[in-house]
Amino acid sequence: MxxxxxxxxxxxxxxxxxxxxxxxxxxxxxxxxxxxxxxxxxxxxxxxxxxxxxxxxxxxxxxxxxxxxxxxxxxREAPRRKATLTIPLTRAEVEASGARYEYRLLERGVEVPPPAVRGKLKLAGDERLLHVKSLHLADDVPHMFEDRWIVLDTVPEIEAVDLAKTSPNVWLVRHAPYTHGTMEFLAETAGARAKHLICAADDPVLTMLRVTWLDASPITFARQTFSPSHRMRLEL
Amino acid sequence: MxxxxxxxxxxxxxxxxxxxxxxxxxxxxxxxxxxxxxxxxxxxxxxxxxxxxxxxxxxxxxxxxxxxxxxxxxxREAPRRKATLTIPLTRAEVEASGARYEYRLLERGVEVPPPAVRGKLKLAGDERLLHVKSLHLADDVPHMFEDRWIVLDTVPEIEAVDLAKTSPNVWLVRHAPYTHGTMEFLAETAGARAKHLICAADDPVLTMLRVTWLDASPITFARQTFSPSHRMRLEL
DNA sequence: GAAATTAATATGTATGCACATAATAAACCT
DNA sequence: AGGTTTATTATGTGCATACATATTAATTTC
CATH class of the missing domain: 1.10.10.10 (Winged helix-like DNA-binding domain superfamily/Winged helix DNA-binding domain)
Structure with missing residues (x-):
């Protein structure tokens, strides 16, 4: 010593x-x-x-x-306890559970978004966005249905990407990391998504909304709906 | 120098x-x-x-x-982004939205819990727990219905508390802070809770499950069901 | 007495140094 | 060669010190 x-x-x-x-x-x-x-x-x-x-x-x-x-x-009088949710990368989440992951592109198009979507992304004009619908499966069972809008003005490169091979989320994580964003959880009925999630139209499903930004520019608005019975877990 | x-x-x-x-x-x-x-x-x-x-x-x-x-x-290849959810203290959440908060004790009893609850709390025996149902309102409108089980072996003092005045959560935060716990979000139908939440029995509602521990001792298992249309928001 | 100035104080952070610890690479020895 | 020991290295942490900054308290001024 x-x-x-x-x-x-x-x-x-x-x-x-x-x-x-x-x-x-x-x-x-x-x-x-x-x-x-x-x-x-x-x-x-x-x-x-x-x-x-x-x-x-x-x-x-x-x-x-x-x-x-x-x-x-x-x-602190009332300790401001925080739960940390590690944002699930769907593929990793599925594979962590031991299941085989599969991604399917359902629809892809460049469109003018409806007002609700424009509002979320704070878009004033009528710019065209990339609209993608996809299904994510675990061991061939539907796990999550995603309806996503991507702002081409912010990430024009994605228009050339083959989204049948690479899911939009995977590409975005790699090529367009966000600076900040918001997330919402809500319960709703499966509705038209029932067909993809293989459930009843009036089954309650958990939906996660996410909007992300690159500084002042909106990147994407994603609506992810999980199959019934899915639970989102957090550690405290 | x-x-x-x-x-x-x-x-x-x-x-x-x-x-x-x-x-x-x-x-x-x-x-x-x-x-x-x-x-x-x-x-x-x-x-x-x-x-x-x-x-x-x-x-x-x-x-x-x-x-x-x-x-x-x-x-990191895939940045492990985290969302921080500041756990809502119902009263603060409601008042922050500018509404008047009200708490109503609906039921209180000491019972042997069903197996599902015993499982959540990892209780082997058939110990008696404090079972409390309550309703939390914002401007007289139902906001959240809570069904909670409290382990009397861990926090015996709560049996003497007047839960008509003090909500279990408020008392627990003050007198029995937890060391760790888990949280789950899921979607389900309102069912029997529709009566309290003033909605239809088949309305989809967001439910938050929480189990907290004091080291190895379970404290409480709470099932909080929010009124339809409620959304849980997080910042990224 | 109210407003402006000044002092006091607790936390916030930068620095240089020393040593701890974990993991790897190199050297060594049968 | 194969396994063991020994350096090497990057991060992790602790200490003493100095100064920065945000407030609050005290003091002075008009």
Whole structure:
């Protein structure tokens, strides 16, 4: 050992985070109340302020603490718990379940979109979009039906892509990553999609809407409808 | 000497993160490929390695980079994009939309749960649970119907709480924060809940299932059914 | 007394350094 | 050759220090 004494028992920021978490849960620090400042905590834990800072920053981004310069750090009254949904790449999702994935292009065309779609993409004019319908299967069983509009002004290259081989989502992930977007979940009846999902028209199905943007330019609006009984899972 | 004077125009970790993000999106660093190591990047940006480290760590937790000691940092082939769902506290959600929130306790009892609930909570025996049904309204209109089971072995204090005044969720958030849990979304028909949600029995509704744990002990299983037309929104 | 100025303070972050840890590559030894 | 040991290397983390920044509190000014 170059340092002379054992494992240099310094305190890790994770251990501080865990200790503070325990105290918060035990209400050692009351909800809404200030906790000691970083310098004092560093003294208590016998470590540098930077280490305490890292621990508290982590708890703040997890939603358990509120931090403001000069005002100090306080325990959130109602912890803003967050669930992280790793956005499913359909192929990976299906294969992770051990099933064989298959993608089928159903329709492809360049059209003027209906007003609802224009609204989602915040398009003012009547520009033409690429409209694609596809079916994604797991072990030959319909898994998800997708109805997608793609803004050709934003990603013109996709018009030349053979979408029978490459699904629009796969191509977009690779060639046109978005900067931000929104997602919605809703329940509706299968309706006309029942034919593709092989279910009854009045079966309730889970639908996921997604709109993505490249800075100020809309990229795509996708409506993905899962087969009945499908559940979207998240870890907390 | 290195002791700074003047404004010491140093580089922020955010600016490095943004620059690297731009390069990733532009495929300056090809997907799957290694990017320069921290020392080299620090030289390039004219800053300390710790600053680069902070930037790259951030991109890694965002799912754009994969980092491994000695192996280096590489660009993810398929960025594991994550959507963060801030778990809705029903009251806050309703009031944020400008509506008046109301909570109504419908039923309360201590019962032996059906097998399906026991399974969710991983209960082997036939312990008795607190069973609560409640309705949450926005401007007098039904917003969400909740059917919840609470494990009395884990949080015995709740048996003494007046749940007509305090909703189980509010009490639990305050007195029994969970360590982890799971969440599921699914579509189903309203069925018997139609009466409370004031809709048709065969209307499709969005349901959210949640199971939470305090370490190895199950706390609660909640089935929250939203009124038809409700959508769950997430930011990407 | 109200408004403007100044001081005080807690968090935020950059730096240079040292060492820890994990993973790989190279060297080594039967 | 095949397996074991030993360097090498990139990231991970901790520390002490300095300064930045956002607020709040105190003080001064009109």
């Amino acid at each position: 170059t340092k002379g004494d054992g494992p240099v028992s310094s305190v890790s920021w994770q251990s501080i985070r865990d200790t503070m978490m325990t105290r918060i849960r035990a209400h050692d620090y009351a909800p809404g109340e200030l906790i000691p400042n970083e310098v004092d905590l560093a003294t208590e834990f016998g470590c540098a302020r930077a280490t305490v800072n890292r621990a508290l920053r982590d708890l703040a981004t997890s939603g358990f603490l509120d931090r403001r310069r000069k005002a100090g750090t306080r325990v | 290195t002791k700074g004077d003047g404004p010491v125009s140093s580089v922020s970790w955010q600016s490095i993160r943004d620059t690297m993000m731009t390069r990733i999106r532009a495929h300056d660093y090809a997907p799957g490929e290694l990017i320069p190591n921290e020392v080299d990047l620090a030289t390039e940006f004219g800053c300390a390695r710790a600053t680069v480290n902070r930037a790259l760590r951030d991109l890694a937790t965002s799912g754009f980079l994969d980092r491994r000691r000695k192996a280096g940092t590489r660009v």
